[in-house]
Amino acid sequence: GRPDALRQDIGEVLIEQDSVWELRVQLCTDLEAMPVEDSSVVWDEKASPYVAVARLTVPAQLGWQHGISEQQEQAVSYSPWHGLAAHQPIGGVNRARKPTYEMSTKFRGEHNGCPIHEPRALSDIPTGGMTID
Incomplete structure (x- = not known):
């Protein structure tokens, strides 16, 4: 496989x-x-x-690139709640998802030994020296 x-x-x-x-x-x-x-x-x-x-x-x-992509995967957290408040998910299922995202991000940060960032702009994403336009 x-x-x-x-x-x-x-x-x-x-x-x-x-x-x-x-x-x-x-x-x-x-x-x-x-x-x-x-x-x-x-x-x-x-x-x-x-x-x-x-x-x-x-x-x-x-x-995906070895080294650069792994750094991004370990250091960055994305969730549907990172956007505008007007665009946040609604409904009971989504309310249940929010703490799951938060706990997962906290767990990753604690166990990977790497602070987790929630990007607000493209410039907030670690690039390992790679240029992002």
Whole structure:
């Protein structure tokens, strides 16, 4: 087997071509039919079709790198709560996730012997000397 197969395969694609991701959301248009607090309810796509809200285009580049990527993985923490307050996750499931993210970050910081940073800007990400634009 290839324990890092997904990382290796994605890395090959990232080197060869630009990558594009489109972020889509489904807007809650009827609180009774689309309860935010009940994640077991599937929202009707006809009543609320997915809407594209962002497109992320990443130019072809070298992806994961020994040394640099490990440093970033150990020193940086990301969570859905790092963004604008207006964009923070809602609903009971997400309220339960928040302390899990916080405890995981604390555990990593204590056991890796490396302070964890929550980046607010691209310049906050450790690069190991690599340039990030």
